Amino acid sequence: MDEALLRSLTPGVIGVLVRRGADFAAAEDAVQEALVEAFEAFGTGAGAQAPPRDPKGWLVTVAWRRFLDAARADTARRRREDRVAEEPPPGPAPEADDTLRLYFLCAHPSLSPAAAVALTLRAVGGLTTRQIAAAYLVPEATMAQRISRAKRTVSGVRLDRPGDVGTVLRVLYLVFNEGYSGEVDLAAEAIRLTRELAARVEHPEVAGLLALMLLHHARRAARTAPDGGLVPLAEQDRGRWDTALIAEGVAVLQAALARDRLGEFQAQAAIAALHADAPTAGETDWVQIVEWYDELARLNDSPVVLLNRAVAVGEADGPRAGLAALAPLDPALPRYAAVAAYLRERDDDPAEAARLYAEAALRAPNLAERAHLTRQAARLNTLLRGAAPDGP
Structure with a gap:
């Protein structure tokens, strides 16, 4: 049995043990022991056995035995052991x-x-x-x-x-936003788990989250330059976007929206779909994106949503309209200074934009973003020095 198969079976096996009477901690420990035994018995090494025809049933049986062994060894659990031992033999559930x-x-x-x-x-x-x-x-x-x-x-x-x-x-969204580090691709793992959840529960917001993840993940290859630097959405090579993931995400989103039960993740996915649909950054339908941000703000008027809406307003109606939308928000918000800098630059105020980019760089949550904002500030300062009149 390979690792991917065992990982996909793990939650169902734990669920069987919990339903049979094991507490969660004991069930999880027992399943982990069963997984170790499975790797040893059916791995790829010399003397490995052929995997069972019913892998989940095998794991349930072995894990249940490990649970009962632990229960018998603990006198404080004796009464519960007598109760769970009367349950019918475990098997695929x-x-x-x-x-x-x-x-x-x-x-x-x-x-x-x-x-x-x-x-x-x-x-x-x-x-x-x-x-x-x-x-x-x-x-x-x-x-x-x-x-x-x-x-x-x-x-x-x-x-x-x-x-x-x-x-x-x-x-699941928290997992997705961690992206990739170490040997585990958490973004891909979050998509896998959300797919499983979508197969088990009919809920438009589950589909909305899956669509949002797929549409964001489709742009992953274009988000970083060869030197590891951050590439903003407007500058990304759209030929590197995964069109298959985009098509799947749009299809999942359309099916969710057809149920007419709009939620936050569906609204966010609709915004991502409009970005994905634009052949170039200049052809982005910012007016419709603002409309979706208005819908999203009615569902969740968090500062982050309103900050992103200000960017969209600035693109749809001009930088001064964007700055007006930004004005009521707290300047201490994460990325506030970066948004203000971008809008100030578009409003032909490079000196203030450079100052704000430098301020945003000091507050950046990660090195890649800090480097990008620092480069933006340096670019504008270079232009300002070049435009300054010569002295006497």
Whole structure:
């Protein structure tokens, strides 16, 4: 059994054990032991056995045995062991139901966003603690503690009512936005998990998030220059965009919008689709993008949404209209100075734009963005020096 297959089976197996009576932490530990045994028995090394015809059933059986072994060794769990031992023998269960329950459990409101992300990657995604730690650039011991605390938090949670789809979607979006680091491509992993969720629940916002991820991911290859520098959307080589992902994202979005239950992710995906539809940056339908930002602001008037709307207004109606839309917002907002700099430059105020670009660079959240903003400030300062009149 290869790693991809085992990872896809992991949430369903954990879900079976939880439904049979195991608490979440014990179930997850038992499944991890079963996975290790599967790698040893059916790996690629010498003496490896042929994989079973029913891999999920095999994992359920082995994990259940490991759970019962642990329960018998703990006298404090003796009473619960007697109860769960009376359950019928485990076997393949309705995968969709168990996996969906696990999505809701890992995104439980009692968990912090960081803990929910880590637990989702571990239990639903099937990643190892080492892989998750490397992806988030933290020591493995730190991540192990985070996951252990999260497991203890949800161990007593009963999922006897439907979970909150919105919470699950926010967790998956957090995973997607981490992008790529270490050996795990978290953007691709988030898309995989969102595809699985979309196959299990009929909800237009699940489809909206999947469409948004696909449309953003389609531009990934064009976002960085050969030297690793950031390439803004307007300057990207659109020939490097993944047209197959764009077509899929648009199709998923259209099906979601047809249900007439607009949500935030659908509105964001509609904006991304309009960018993807433009053959060149100059042909972008900014008027329609502003209309979609208005819809998005009615659903969520967060400062980030209003900041992005100001950019769109500046493109549709001119830089002064964009600056007017920006004026009510708090200048301390992340990327406020960068947006103001861009609009000031378009309004023929290079000196103020250069100052704002330099200020934005100091506040940049990552090195790539800082380098890009620094270059913008340097470019304008060079132009200003060249335009300055000579002295006497």
